[in-house]
Amino acid sequence: MPFYWTLATILGLAALGFFLGRHRAVASVGGERRKLHSLRKYYGINVAMKTLTPALGLLVVWLIAQPVIVEWRVSDLVAGTDVADTRVQTLVMVDVRRVANGLDTAVAAGVLSEADAASLTADSGTIRDTLGDAGVALGSDVSAPVLAAAQRYRTLSARADLTRTVAVLAVALLGLGWSLRETDGDFRARNVVEQGVRGLLIGAACIAILTTLGIVLSLVFNTIEFFRIYPASEFFFSTTWSPSFGGGSQLGILPLLWGTMYISLIALAVAVPIGLLAAIYLSEYASKRVRSVAKPALEILAGIPTIVYGLFALLTVGPMLMKVFGDGGLGWMQAGTAVMTAGLVMGIMLIPFVSSLSDDIINAVPQAMRDGSYGLGATQSETIRHVIIPAALPGIVGAILLAASRAIGETMIVVLGAGAAARISGNPFEAMTTVTAKIVSQLTGDADFSSPEALVAFALGMTLFVLTLGLNVLALYIVRRFREQYE
Amino acid sequence: MYDRTFPENAVTAQDIKIEAKGVNVHYGDTHAIKDVSVDIQDKTVTAFIGPSGCGKSTFLRCFNRMNDTIDSARVTGDIRIDGEDIYDKRVDPVQLRAKVGMVFQKPNPFPKSIYDNVAYGPKIHGLAHTRADLDDIVEKALRRGAIWDEVKDRLQAPGTGLSGGQQQRLCIARAIATEPEVLLMDEPCSALDPIATGQVEELIDELRRDYSVVIVTHSMQQAARVSQKTAFFHLGNLVEYGDTDEIFTNPQDPKTESYITGRIG
Numbered sequence: 001m002p003f004y005w006t007l008a009t010i011l012g013l014a015a016l017g018f019f020l021g022r023h024r025a026v027a028s029v030g031g032e033r034r035k036l037h038s039l040r041k042y043y044g045i046n047v048a049m050k051t052l053t054p055a056l057g058l059l060v061v062w063l064i065a066q067p068v069i070v071e072w073r074v075s076d077l078v079a080g081t082d083v084a085d086t087r088v089q090t091l092v093m094v095d096v097r098r099v100a101n102g103l104d105t106a107v108a109a110g111v112l113s114e115a116d117a118a119s120l121t122a123d124s125g126t127i128r129d130t131l132g133d134a135g136v137a138l139g140s141d142v143s144a145p146v147l148a149a150a151q152r153y154r155t156l157s158a159r160a161d162l163t164r165t166v167a168v169l170a171v172a173l174l175g176l177g178w179s180l181r182e183t184d185g186d187f188r189a190r191n192v193v194e195q196g197v198r199g200l201l202i203g204a205a206c207i208a209i210l211t212t213l214g215i216v217l218s219l220v221f222n223t224i225e226f227f228r229i230y231p232a233s234e235f236f237f238s239t240t241w242s243p244s245f246g247g248g249s250q251l252g253i254l255p256l257l258w259g260t261m262y263i264s265l266i267a268l269a270v271a272v273p274i275g276l277l278a279a280i281y282l283s284e285y286a287s288k289r290v291r292s293v294a295k296p297a298l299e300i301l302a303g304i305p306t307i308v309y310g311l312f313a314l315l316t317v318g319p320m321l322m323k324v325f326g327d328g329g330l331g332w333m334q335a336g337t338a339v340m341t342a343g344l345v346m347g348i349m350l351i352p353f354v355s356s357l358s359d360d361i362i363n364a365v366p367q368a369m370r371d372g373s374y375g376l377g378a379t380q381s382e383t384i385r386h387v388i389i390p391a392a393l394p395g396i397v398g399a400i401l402l403a404a405s406r407a408i409g410e411t412m413i414v415v416l417g418a419g420a421a422a423r424i425s426g427n428p429f430e431a432m433t434t435v436t437a438k439i440v441s442q443l444t445g446d447a448d449f450s451s452p453e454a455l456v457a458f459a460l461g462m463t464l465f466v467l468t469l470g471l472n473v474l475a476l477y478i479v480r481r482f483r484e485q486y487e
Numbered sequence: 488m489y490d491r492t493f494p495e496n497a498v499t500a501q502d503i504k505i506e507a508k509g510v511n512v513h514y515g516d517t518h519a520i521k522d523v524s525v526d527i528q529d530k531t532v533t534a535f536i537g538p539s540g541c542g543k544s545t546f547l548r549c550f551n552r553m554n555d556t557i558d559s560a561r562v563t564g565d566i567r568i569d570g571e572d573i574y575d576k577r578v579d580p581v582q583l584r585a586k587v588g589m590v591f592q593k594p595n596p597f598p599k600s601i602y603d604n605v606a607y608g609p610k611i612h613g614l615a616h617t618r619a620d621l622d623d624i625v626e627k628a629l630r631r632g633a634i635w636d637e638v639k640d641r642l643q644a645p646g647t648g649l650s651g652g653q654q655q656r657l658c659i660a661r662a663i664a665t666e667p668e669v670l671l672m673d674e675p676c677s678a679l680d681p682i683a684t685g686q687v688e689e690l691i692d693e694l695r696r697d698y699s700v701v702i703v704t705h706s707m708q709q710a711a712r713v714s715q716k717t718a719f720f721h722l723g724n725l726v727e728y729g730d731t732d733e734i735f736t737n738p739q740d741p742k743t744e745s746y747i748t749g750r751i752g
């Protein structure tokens with residue numbers, strides 16, 4: 001039975017279990033529902049849950065484990081042929097799987113009978129053609145061990161598939177029977193369902209946390225790998241960034257960090273004042289009508305993909321700045337791509353971010369604070385300056401830090417707007433580049449993933465991660481302290 | 488005290504501090520105050536009593552135009568303080584509120600130090616020229632608010648860290664620090680223990696020498712103790728207004744009587 005049929009069957013069993021459980025619970029108290037411990041739907045859900053969960057769990061585990069075990073069982077057939085190391089072994093296994101799949105397809109298409117497929121031998125020499133007839137193209141001739149392995153692979157897989165179906169259905173039926181047996185009027189189905197819901201939520205949380213952990217671990221391991229082949233002191237303290245794929249690269253992070261900081265600073269210098277003032281206007285001065293239009297409009301800005309901002313930087317802002325600061329004007333700027341271009345555009349990108357966060361925070365200041373201030377004869381701007389901003393300040397600082405960590409992590413605007421030259425310079429009209437942009441350029445193209453030139457991307461990523469994580473933690477800490485103020 | 492309790496028709500115009508005529512307040516479609524007219528006398532404590540939701544706070548907030556800060560609120564009618572129409576276009580509500588102080592129903596200290604809470608009004612209105620002046624104003628206000636002894640050692644501690652009753656007294660101190668001519672108090676004692684209540688009532692009595700005080704209260708005894716005039720509201724209507732003694736001993740309206748006796752007895 002194919003996989004999705006198995007799935008459909010256990011879903012069907014669960015649905016059946018729902019109705020059976022509900023019915024049985026009501027029947028057990030002679031139709032008097034008030035005698036039931038829980039609402040009757042809980043009895044149904046309990047049965048469905050116990051039918052579905054173990055079976056589904058087994059199915060998932062099986063699906064993950066089966067290929068691993070089957071490959072391990074056939075590996076001794078191809079071992080000793082040309083297996084020099086694990087890498088080649090993997091390649092051979094790929095061949096085995098491809099041939100096995102080819103045979104499957106051929107059988108399904110009627111080119112081969114099931115018996116033929118099992119009894120084919122390599123020296124018949126026609127495998128490639130036979131499979132070609134069925135639409136499976138093989139790159140090279142199939143060697144005898146690979147064919148044998150493929151055939152074993154097929155039989156093992158088929159047997160495992162069958163066992164899987166039987167086992168999963170058996171577990172589902174067991175769950176169904178067992179949970180039906182425990183169903184009676186006194187059974188605390190509601191509490192059990194509550195536990196089930198809790199388990200579900202825990203599961204979701206675990207998946208989220210584990211994937212994060214996985215990402216971090218992969219970063220960490222690759223970073224360690226990088227530092228094994230490249231000196232850490234060079235990486236952190238060298239002021240030269242000149243990767244060359246032929247070897248002898250200099251991979252100092254400082255110019256990249258400088259570019260990142262410079263661009264982020266300009267972006268924040270644009271976004272923070274404008275965003276904050278906009279937030280104050282929206283939350284304190286704007287009438288309901290203006291607010292209902294302006295707030296969504298600002299939030300649309302936040303929905304624009306950053307690549308569009310990048311285009312805007314490259315095609316609009318860069319040339320515009322060139323007119324003023326370029327050769328025709330003040331002569332400070334050589335090309336449209338510069339720190340200033342990227343910084344300005346990134347600032348524009350961050351305005352809605354800052355303003356909508358600050359707006360929420362300012363709105364969270366209780367109306368009673370405003371009343372107190374107005375009641376003492378303060379004007380609106382006095383109230384804002386002396387009461388609202390001080391009360392909201394920690395939250396606003398948190399918002400700014402969050403914006404900063406977004407600026408540091410931003411990539412597309414930098415790639416398109418800031419240029420690609422890694423340098424440390426004070427002139428904001430020069431092209432510079434950032435950590436993120438360099439990660440992109442180190443990994444695009446035909447990089448050998450074990451060379452320091454490629455692995456450096458992970459070290460860069462790790463540095464960035466630590467930086468933004470630190471900023472986020474700081475921001476969250478500040479925001480949380482702010483929350484406690486009005487208990 | 489007795490010189491303030493003449494019959495209403497004997498009150499001369501100069502004695503009237505606030506004159507409200509035909510005041511209506513709407514919150515959107517809710518008609519919260521229905522055609523209320525009241526004359527509040529100077530140097531008198533006037534108590535507003537009535538069941539919850541009858542519009543006492545709403546009416547009180549008309550006197551310092553705090554209803555302006557509520558979008559849906561609409562006030563019509565004529566309210567004059569010292570003969571001047573406070574809803575006139577030329578009147579600056581900010582100026583008005585400096586003159587008509589308010590203590591709110593819920594204590595609302597700013598998240599600032601105790602000192603800064605009290606110094607807020609005087610600073611804004613430039614009442615103090617030197618730091619010593621300001622210290623003086625703050626201390627005087629805190630003393631009158633009956634909270635000085637409790638906070639004198641921690642003036643720099645946040646006002647939000649005080650207990651509910653202390654916060655309320657801090658708010659009272661904050662309101663009188665700006666030296667208003669009229670003080671509006673919305674249930675100033677609802678969070679206070681009997682001792683602090685007694686102190687605040689003493690303060691109110693003392694304030695009466697210079698200001699006129701309007702107090703909203705749910706306590707009949709308090710109204711009887713501190714006020715010379717009492718107004719009874721019911722469902723947005725002013726049912727009865729007169730001398731406190733009169734209202735409590737000889738109410739004219741059966742609704743007033745049942746409210747007062749229901750609460751007291």
Ligand SMILES: Nc1ncnc2c1ncn2[C@@H]1O[C@H](COP(=O)(O)OP(=O)(O)OP(=O)(O)O)[C@@H](O)[C@H]1O
Nearest residue numbers: 514517519538539540541542543544545546557559
């Ligand atoms: N901001 C507002 N928006 C809409 N309706 C309001 C608002 N404030 C008060 N109301 C309504 O106006 C009426 C009077 O309210 P108000 O607060 O003046 O009552 P109150 O007499 O002070 O009651 P309490 O003794 O409970 O404080 C109530 O029906 C209330 O629902």
Ligand SMILES: [Mg+2]
Nearest residue numbers: 543544592673
């Ligand atoms: Mg009230």
